[in-house]
Amino acid sequence: ARKHRIAVIPGDGIGKETTPEGLRVLDAAARRFGFELELTHYGWSCETYAQTGKMMPDDGLEQLRAHDSVFLGAVGWPGVPDNVSLWGLLIPMRRDFDQYISLRPCRLMPGVRSPLADRMPEDIDFVVVRENTEGEYSSSGGRMFRGTEREFVTQESVFTRQGCDRVMKYAFELAMKRPRKKLTSATKSNGITFTMPFWDERFAEMAKGYPDIKTDQFHVDILCAHFVQHPDWFDVVVASNLFGDILSDLGPAVAGSIGIAPSANINPERNHPSMFEPVHGSAPDIAGKGIANPIAQIWSGALMLEHLGEAEAAAAVTQAIESLLAEGGPRTRDLGGNAGTVDVGKALAEVV
């Protein structure tokens, strides 16, 4: 049988509850579609940090590198600063494994209520393709005159031609595969006048290679407004690291699905493992209660299957999620039900 090696990192908070349900459904899909998942479990988390002073061992990335994919829950816990937890585990994976694509589908699923009035599933179905390694999340910056009146900090955004071109290429190729064949670029070249005009230049240049794709671009401020007012305008949206971060939280919010939104951190060349994680975080407020919605985790598992070449299995999992939501299957509190995390996982595993 085909075999895929998966590193599993539940991480913190509800990640520990949603990851097992993700695995339950992946396991069901593996049995049904005849492939094997070889799992390695890693307990790396903020607890590891409390015990060892590190989020993961020094050779952590090396250990992960032996896998085809990483299946992640959530990282972060009160008491451990974000720059320790996230920059000690999540961000290094994105960077060192050159997962330069962050893919975040935003869909209004049948049976889910959008906060927008009068919107139907066919109105909200787009994908945010976010650059995931450079841009505004840079490691270049500093502070001067600390503790004085003239104290200031700087941080440099860095956009390379290679970095822009490859994420745009991915977005154009993705748009080619979708029926509407449309790609929107998020910019802010009227205000951010060194980096964003370059982004626009590269977008115009890359567009030449895809004459069949309809393109447009909006400044990120009005683009956010359009997500609310005209979500039906969008098909694929390509954005820088920061703008993609914002748009891929806003997109699920307008689709009423912030609790079920999946994400993929992809290295398209497969030089390194890709990583799959829900958009939501570790949710300390509901952690440990067994009430977290596992759908984001399970849907992220579907994205992983697709990346691993198990397209049929991926479609079956997505289909199972759609049916469960549309047909009034068990749902957690965030979707107005009172089912537990495990109930939803089991229900999905059964029908996959």
Added chain:
Amino acid sequence: ARKHRIAVIPGDGIGKETTPEGLRVLDAAARRFGFELELTHYGWSCETYAQTGKMMPDDGLEQLRAHDSVFLGAVGWPGVPDNVSLWGLLIPMRRDFDQYISLRPCRLMPGVRSPLADRMPEDIDFVVVRENTEGEYSSSGGRMFRGTEREFVTQESVFTRQGCDRVMKYAFELAMKRPRKKLTSATKSNGITFTMPFWDERFAEMAKGYPDIKTDQFHVDILCAHFVQHPDWFDVVVASNLFGDILSDLGPAVAGSIGIAPSANINPERNHPSMFEPVHGSAPDIAGKGIANPIAQIWSGALMLEHLGEAEAAAAVTQAIESLLAEGGPRTRDLGGNAGTVDVGKALAEVV
């Protein structure tokens, strides 16, 4: 009678249609409340640029400096790059006049439909206080290896202690004047790790001086989601230049009022004129047709009156707008009516 000197710059596109209506209402307010407006008209626009190669004369800012306030329509026209039009007229005013506060009220007005389901006017009533002179809109950056594979661009965000403290102080003082006394800070310190942790530090420090204000903070990605899902959570929101730009387009969008949203660019020390302009742009698609909504311009006029110390007149103009919207007065196409720009202006001037 009290006299205020106003520089009027209609600018481009619909700015030429909305500014006269703004003046019509201001004039009515002046007569009713017994003050005088001494107007100087400036035709500076993209047409000026076509004729002279400049958006305004070399001593343009000097000319404006002799006024108490600037009343602006909109700047920008197809064919003139944004970095010429905006950076030749709008941005220099914000910078040189040290208008470090951009104030943008977001309210669901009675009679206006929000794109959000089931939201009432009392659910959406907050103000975005945007830093308006530094941060991500910097003039420090550059490009290397132009035209080659290793080409890259950089742009430096710059946050000074002085810059952070003064905008936060303004926001805290504003929150003190509002019944809910709540201030939310927009951050992204988990991803943008040099500048935004400093922003958080300054916010925590400034908060010590305002023990009566309830504070919270959200990363800008989830904050955008909350604007859609829980707009009722917010009272005053303080944000950097870029985050404030995004939030103050998203806020009016959720309030269904992108066409009526006003803004004030304020120099609180009154060393230089402040500037008042609608949030919308020059709207080339509908320019010249007499159908643009003048309410954003007129509401910006109300913010100007307040800044000039004419609080009663300001309240009367805002009240007139509220009544017109609530009581089904003439409305332009964007609000589902078929009145013209002038109709709305006249209706408001009559009742002010």
